[in-house]
Amino acid sequence: MKLIFNPTRLITTLFLFVIISSISCKKEISGGGGTPQDEEFASRASSEADAESEIFFNQLFDDVMGVNDDLGMAGLGVFGRANTSGTNYNIARTDTVRCFTVSLTHLNPPDVFPVRVVLDFGTGCVGRDGHLRSGKIITVYTSRLIVPGAKATTHFENFKFDEIKVEGNHEITNQSTAVSVTNPFPAHKWKVVVEGAKLTKPNGNYTEWNSHKTITQLEGMITAFIPLDDIYKIEGIANGKVKRDNIIVAWNTEITEPFIKKFSCRWIVKGRLRVARMTLSNNSPWIAILDYGNGDCNNRAVISINGVLHEITLP
Numbered sequence: 466m467k468l469i470f471n472p473t474r475l476i477t478t479l480f481l482f483v484i485i486s487s488i489s490c491k492k493e494i495s496g497g498g499g500t501p502q503d504e505e506f507a508s509r510a511s512s513e514a515d516a517e518s519e520i521f522f523n524q525l526f527d528d529v530m531g532v533n534d535d536l537g538m539a540g541l542g543v544f545g546r547a548n549t550s551g552t553n554y555n556i557a558r559t560d561t562v563r564c565f566t567v568s569l570t571h572l573n574p575p576d577v578f579p580v581r582v583v584l585d586f587g588t589g590c591v592g593r594d595g596h597l598r599s600g601k602i603i604t605v606y607t608s609r610l611i612v613p614g615a616k617a618t619t620h621f622e623n624f625k626f627d628e629i630k631v632e633g634n635h636e637i638t639n640q641s642t643a644v645s646v647t648n649p650f651p652a653h654k655w656k657v658v659v660e661g662a663k664l665t666k667p668n669g670n671y672t673e674w675n676s677h678k679t680i681t682q683l684e685g686m687i688t689a690f691i692p693l694d695d696i697y698k699i700e701g702i703a704n705g706k707v708k709r710d711n712i713i714v715a716w717n718t719e720i721t722e723p724f725i726k727k728f729s730c731r732w733i734v735k736g737r738l739r740v741a742r743m744t745l746s747n748n749s750p751w752i753a754i755l756d757y758g759n760g761d762c763n764n765r766a767v768i769s770i771n772g773v774l775h776e777i778t779l780p
């Protein structure tokens with residue numbers, strides 16, 4: 466019997482072998498049962514990924530809120546009221562401090578709302594915070610975000626944050642009580658939902674993240690036009706999946722001590738989070754606690770895993 470060499474079939478077979486081998490090399494760690502090294506790595510990876518996602522979308526909240534006073538509270542986030550000597554920038558103004566452009570479109574003229582706002586960072590824009598952004602952040606507002614019932618829905622177009630590609634949907638809904646004679650200075654309250662978020666790094670590692678949080682004002686109600694003295698608490702849950710090299714880890718989180726958020730600080734300044742990987746028992750030593758600190762404004766947090774503390778740097 467004569468064997469016939471078929472190079473096309475050989476190449477196809479080798480290609481399939483490489484693909485199958487690649488897939489089979491990915492190891493998913495969701496619950497206990499691994500080595501102590503595997504368990505600690507998985508708990509730390511999930512905690513760090515959750516913190517990275519939390520901080521990014523916390524900053525996005527400020528960006529969406531800070532476009533101008535017609536849409537939210539001018540100067541927060543990338544608009545940097547803290548660094549503009551008190552100037553309230555508006556959409557119509559062009560200045561040399563910004564490296565991004567802002568465009569506004571009324572979607573149902575002559576009605577003011579809904580409004581679509583596009584923050585365009587072009588091919589690369591280093592902000593006052595030192596981070597490089599590129600691409601677009603696109604938000605549709607149904608009303609000014611400090612008005613009860615108002616919503617702002619955000620998505621991304623080719624957007625990157627320090628070379629991390631960002632995808633997903635972010636929605637803010639105002640759940641505040643309306644101003645009344647008996648309550649002239651009601652506290653602001655927003656529901657913030659993140660769905661289908663994905664942060665992808667150049668090496669192929671990624672984080673998938675979903676979050677349901679409530680942000681409630683604690684201080685600053687009387688000084689309504691000075692948002693930088695506002696202090697808020699954040700409560701809620703999240704879940705995610707992170708890929709690091711050939712390891713995939715899925716987890717759930719719950720805020721056990723409310724996060725404290727200040728508009729004067731880019732990072733969460735206080736609060737604790739419980740990070741439990743899927744199928745871990747409630748008394749597992751590999752459940753991580755993420756601690757954001759004692760109220761000081763800094764980019765550090767501490768993860769506690771099985772009695773061992775790990776300090777991390779926030780983006």
